[in-house]
Amino acid sequence: MFTSKHTLVESFGVDSEIAAFFVDRKIPDQNDYWKGRLLYVSSGTGYLFIPLWFDLQFKLGVAKDVLLSEDYVRLSEAILDSAAKHEMNKISLQEHIENCKALVIGRVKQTALYDDLLAFFSDPLLKPYKNIGTVSPALNRGDSLLFTLCLLETDMQTLNKLVRGWQALVPSFLLMDDVMDLEEDKKNGEENSIADFGKGSEGVKKALDYLADNFEFLKQYNLKLANTFAKSLVAKKETPYLQSLISNS
Template identity: 45%
Template sequence: MFTSIRFLTQQLDIDPDIAKFFVDRDVPKNNRYWKDRHLYVAIGTGFLFIPLVYDILFRLGVDKKALLDEAHIQRMERVLDSAGKVEFDALAGGAHVENCRTVMGGSVLNPWLWTSLERYFREGPAEPFGHPIPPLNRADTFLFSLCDLEMDETSTRAFLGHWYALIGAFLLMDDVEDWEEDRRLGEENAIRFLGEGPEAFARAMDMLREHFRTLDDLNPRLSAHFDKNLQKLSKQ
């Protein structure tokens, strides 16, 4: 389904230049992440998160020209290509991490993020990395693609707080919506990490509202959009 610039700017309050850049961008050829896709940004968490992440970085002071630099964007797409190979080609997680390091090696401008990510994927989560629900960390290799952006440790830590709020909200809402089907098929679902029955759903709702409060600090319109979707889910 087509995602318009108007939707990104008016509903999610994404910077117009960032919205236009990604909506208008051609799908990268032979990229496994965009397998069988014809739109760069489709309605769906796996694609919508991209302009949202770049908008957060811009709001935190990263230069827009650096964010939309062609060489940087191509490296980001190569990292996602490797992630697509994990999903579609059974690439091992360790090999995917090594691919990310290879793609970004020689372009690192944020040494704190780079060394911290290497430690994270070698030793496991430690503050400020890792969502409290382990399955919601499955997108964290994307962070390698941001190591070529100039940010100090303070700004990077601020970004990570919003990263986990954004990705956590997206993935947890998906799992709330998919709970019955995942249980029937025996698929992994984050709700299982919060307990059983109504109490687990109550904890999930509380966690989602906490994520929305974090996002509200930078983008109140995005937070309101999430909250509206949560209310719909609650009725279901």
């Protein structure tokens, strides 16, 4: 489904130039992340997050000309291509991380973050490491995109905010989907991140608290985005389905 510039700006608080850049951008050639896709940005979580993440980086202090440079955007696209290959079981996780290393080698400005990412991904369980990762490995696999931050020339305070911003944005997207898919995933024996927050209703409640905390962080930098997320969560919480999960899971 098409996502317009107007929707990105008005509903998600995205800077108009950033919104236009990604809505108008051509799908990268021979990239498995966009395989079979006609649009660069669609309403699906895996594509909508891209302009939201770039916009959040801008709001957290990264210059727009850096963010929208072909070098930086193509690096993100290349990492997403490799991530898609891993999800398709074409390559292993470690092969994916080796690809990420090859993409940034010789250009790393943030060596501490780079080393932390290597340490984080060296653990096959993807447990949280310093300020990287959540309690759920399922929410952590996308953290390889943080390798892009290693190229930025910025201070440590801004860098830490960027990592926190990523953790507030992307896992929240995924977790909101998992909350609504919990019972179906259980029946189908599929992975669901809610289980990593705890058993039954306690896990659901902790996941909802985690989301609320993330939205509070986002409010500081993008009120429209935080409010859109919060309204969506309120609507989900009012459904009989989620009410039953909270009380009976």
